[in-house]
Each structure stands twice: as C-alpha cells, then as structure tokens.
Amino acid sequence: xxxxxxRKIHMCLFSKNFSSPSSLIxxxxxxxxxxxxxxxxxxxxxxxxxxxxxxxxxxxxxxxHRHHFSLESASRVASAITHLKNPHESDSMLSFLKEIGLSNxxxxxxxxxxxxxxxxxxxxxxxxxxxxxxxxxxxxDDIAHIIxxxxxxxxxxxxxxxxxxxxVLKGLLGSGVEVAKVLRISSWLxxxxxxxxxxxxxxxLKSCGIPMKQIIRHIYLYPRMFLHKPETMRKFVDKADxxxxxxxxxxxxxxVRVVSSMSDEVLGLKFKAFRxxxxxxxxxxxxxxxAPKLFDVSVKKIKKVKEVLLETGKYDVSCILNNPISxxxxxxxRYKPRLQVLGVLExxxxxxxxxxxxxxxxxTNNKFHEKFVAPFSNELRDVKLxxxxxxxxxx
Numbered sequence: 066x067x068x069x070x071x072r073k074i075h076m077c078l079f080s081k082n083f084s085s086p087s088s089l090i091x092x093x094x095x096x097x098x099x100x101x102x103x104x105x106x107x108x109x110x111x112x113x114x115x116x117x118x119x120x121x122x123x124x125x126x127x128x129x130h131r132h133h134f135s136l137e138s139a140s141r142v143a144s145a146i147t148h149l150k151n152p153h154e155s156d157s158m159l160s161f162l163k164e165i166g167l168s169n170x171x172x173x174x175x176x177x178x179x180x181x182x183x184x185x186x187x188x189x190x191x192x193x194x195x196x197x198x199x200x201x202x203x204x205x206d207d208i209a210h211i212i213x214x215x216x217x218x219x220x221x222x223x224x225x226x227x228x229x230x231x232x233v234l235k236g237l238l239g240s241g242v243e244v245a246k247v248l249r250i251s252s253w254l255x256x257x258x259x260x261x262x263x264x265x266x267x268x269x270l271k272s273c274g275i276p277m278k279q280i281i282r283h284i285y286l287y288p289r290m291f292l293h294k295p296e297t298m299r300k301f302v303d304k305a306d307x308x309x310x311x312x313x314x315x316x317x318x319x320x321v322r323v324v325s326s327m328s329d330e331v332l333g334l335k336f337k338a339f340r341x342x343x344x345x346x347x348x349x350x351x352x353x354x355x356a357p358k359l360f361d362v363s364v365k366k367i368k369k370v371k372e373v374l375l376e377t378g379k380y381d382v383s384c385i386l387n388n389p390i391s392x393x394x395x396x397x398x399r400y401k402p403r404l405q406v407l408g409v410l411e412x413x414x415x416x417x418x419x420x421x422x423x424x425x426x427x428x429t430n431n432k433f434h435e436k437f438v439a440p441f442s443n444e445l446r447d448v449k450l451x452x453x454x455x456x457x458x459x460x
Contacts, residue, residue, distance in 0.1 A: 123143060124142065125139040125140050126139075127149070127152065128176075131156060132156075132169070132172070134169070134173055134176075135173065138173040138177055141180075142176045142177060142180045145180035145181075146180045149183060149184060150184045151184075154184075154186065154187060155183050157187055158185065158187040159172060159183075161187055161192070162175075162191075162212075165195060165208060166206060166208065166209045167209045167212075168209070171210075172213070174213045174214070175212060176216075178215075178216050179217060179219070181220070182216055182219060182220075185219060190220070193223055194218070194219060194223055195208060197223060198211070201235065201244065202240065202241025202242055202244075202245070203241060203244075203245045204245070207249060211245075211249060211252045212252075214252055215253060215255075215256075218255050218256070221255060221256055227255050229259070230254060230255050230257070231244060233260060233264060234247060234254065237267070237281065237284065238281065238284070246285065247285055247288065250288075251288045251289075254288060257292060262294060262295065263292060266291045266292075266298045267280055269298055269299065269302065270298075270302075270321070273302060273312050273317065274312050274317075275318045279315070279318050283322060287326075290321075290322050290326070298321075298325070301324045301325045302321055304324045305317060305320040305321045305324055308324075308354070309350055309354055310353070310357070311354070314354070316355070316357055319357045319358055320354070320357040322357075323360050323361060326361070336349055338364040338368065339352065339367070341368075342367065342371060342382060343382045343386060344389075348386070352389045356389065356390055358393070359390065359392060359393060362393055366392070366396070367392055369396050370391065370396055371385060371392075373396050373404070374400070377404055377408070377419075379407075380422050384421075384422040388426070390423070391422050391423060391425075394426045394427075399426065400426075403437075405448070406445065406448065407419055407420075409444075409445065409448055410437065410441060410445075413444055415441050415444060
C-alpha cells in the first residue's frame with residue numbers, strides 16, 4: 066500500500082503533462098500527507114525550488130514541459146534561477162510574450178541572457194513597456210526582436226529612460242518605423258541617456274557644417290559614435306581638423322567617426338602600416354582626407370592585400386599607392402577567386418592583359434562574370450574554386 070501511494074505521489078511531483086496551468090496541480094483524490102514518507106529533519110529543509118499549487122517541480126522541468134524549452138536552455142536558466150517567486154505569474158508572463166509574437170527560440174534567447182525575467186512582474190513591468198512600443202508603431206516582429214536580443218530593456222525604467230529615448234529618436238528619425246530600424250540593430254540605445262550625449266553631439270556636428278542627412282545616416286550605421294561625452298567628441302572634431310580634413314567635405318563626418326573609433330595608439334599603427342607599404346607621410350594624410358574609411362581596415366588586412374596582389378606579379382606597390390581604395394576589398398571573397406580565374410585565362414592564352422587594379426577591385430560579381438567568365442565558360446568548366454568563392458563561376 067505504502068509503495069503504491071509513494072508511486073502516485075512521485076507521479077504528481079514529476080508529471081510531464083503540463084498542458085495547462087491547472088495540470089501543474091496534483092489531482093489525486095487520495096489525500097496523503099507527504100510528511101508520512103519523510104523524517105522530521107527533512108521537514109525543516111527548504112521547500113522544493115518550484116511549487117505550483119500543491120505540486121513541486123524544478124524550474125527546468127517547468128520550462129521544458131510547460132513551455133517546450135530545450136534541455137540545454139532550461140538547464141542554463143535553472144542554474145541562475147533556482148526557484149520562481151510566483152509560478153503562475155511566470156507562466157502568464159511567458160504565455161503573454163508568446164501571444165505578442167515571440168517564438169520559442171526568442172524566448173529561450175531572452176531567458177538565457179536575462180534569467181531574472183522569469184520573476185518579473187507582468188502587469189506592472191512588462192506590459193506597460195510592450196504597450197509603449199506598440200503605441201509608437203513597432204510591429205510585433207520589431208518588439209520580439211528587440212527584447213529577445215536585449216532583455217535588459219524589460220528591466221529599464223519606462224518613465225526615466227525608455228520614453229525619453231524613444232522621444233529623442235522619433236524626433237530625429239521621424240517615425241516609429243524608423244526608430245524600430247535603429248533599435249533592431251542597437252537596442253541598447255534605450256538604456257542610455259540620449260539627452261546627455263547624443264543630442265549635444267549632434268548639435269556639435271551640425272555646427273561644423275555637417276548636413277543633418279549625413280548625421281542621421283551615421284545614427285543608423287554608427288550609433289556608438291554619438292555616445293561619447295560631448296567634450297570627448299570635441300576632441301575628435303579637433304583631431305580631424307588637425308589632419309587637414311575640410312569641414313565642407315562630405316568626408317569630414319567620416320573622419321570624425323574613424324578617429325572616434327580607435328585610440329591614438331591604434332591610429333598610429335595604421336599610419337605605420339601605410340608607411341610600410343611605401344606611402345610618404347603627406348600621402349598618408351592625403352589618403353585620410355580622401356577616404357578616411359580606409360583607416361577602418363585592420364593592419365593585418367592591409368598586409369594581406371598587399372601580399373596577395375604582389376604575388377601575382379601583375380600589380381606592384383605603386384598600383385596600391387595610386388589606388389588605396391583597393392585595400393578595402395576582401396581577400397577571400399573578391400581577390401583570390403578573381404585572381405585565380407585571371408591566372409587560368411592567361412595561362413590558356415585567353416586574355417592578353419589583366420584589368421587595372423581599381424577595376425579588378427570594384428567590378429561587381431555580375432560584371433566580372435560577364436567580362437571574364439561567361440565568354441570562356443567552356444574553358445573554365447574544370448576550374449574549381451572554394452565553395453564560398455564559387456558564385457563567381459555560376460552567375
């Protein structure tokens with residue numbers, strides 16, 4: 066008898082049928098005190114980590130059986146949250162997030178990044194934020210993307226941070242749709258005081274003569290640029306001035322952004338890399354004024370492009386000096402497959418002259434295929450490129 070009752074209690078405690086919140090409650094009509102099976106010393110121990118109604122259950126079991134989490138995700142969350150303050154509240158919160166559009170994958174991502182969300186109050190904390198996003202015009206997909214990638218948003222003050230940040234961004238970008246585009250990439254903008262840094266930095270750049278259209282584009286592409294302290298941003302502007310970049314040039318905002326993205330030490334290493342290529346100091350500054358984005362290229366990549374191009378025997382250092390923009394293109398995705406095709410064509414006497422370096426670098430895949438692959442498709446049939454480069458032969 067005792068053995069049968071013990072089995073029934075075990076089934077109630079660890080049943081995997083969580084089809085509804087009520088199913089978490091043991092429905093046995095047999096009233097048996099669990100204490101009959103445990104000593105007095107055990108009674109004084111902490112209660113089970115998860116209790117819904119009268120049925121104890123672990124956090125990982127709750128996530129797996131009630132909300133279909135993977136074992137890996139459930140275990141990771143359970144390692145950080147050992148018990149739920151209010152199981153029904155947690156259940157309602159997860160169900161609500163599913164209702165507004167979060168997939169199971171997004172829910173798992175959210176809780177792995179922020180396990181404490183399991184104990185977050187739905188009515189007072191989560192719902193008001195979701196309603197604010199909906200009211201400004203975010204789609205269900207926008208909301209799901211933003212909060213799953215950065216669940217810290219759910220624990221950020223609505224009145225003191227989220228609403229002011231949304232107001233600033235909408236004032237700059239014009240609509241909730243545009244705000245959502247930025248936040249899908251940079252949701253952390255909702256966590257910072259935009260009035261403190263972003264707004265004064267925009268005013269500074271405007272005072273330099275930079276058109277608002279360019280500033281807005283940089284907010285989309287490089288939002289972190291605007292979060293430096295205003296006094297620090299002023300130093301970046303001064304540095305761009307010192308390097309001779311014309312404020313009336315469209316490159317001025319790019320120069321400020323590049324300077325803001327690296328320390329003086331790293332910028333010095335970039336200058337050294339160009340000197341090692343053979344650039345005179347004045348020419349390095351000229352390159353910076355003409356194409357500051359070139360200084361985004363890593364020192365390692367600069368060396369690799371030089372090495373790959375010189376190995377062909379068709380391009381020398383002077384080609385690179387005259388076409389520094391060539392350093393921006395991918396060695397693996399652009400240069401290597403194209404140089405391989407050109408090498409085969411030359412070896413088989415199908416071309417007499419290689420394209421100029423700038424043309425080699427800037428031709429789209431379609432144009433390169435049209436000029437150097439399609440006319441020789443039969444001859445190139447046996448050319449084998451790495452899979453990631455093979456598109457050049459199959460356009």
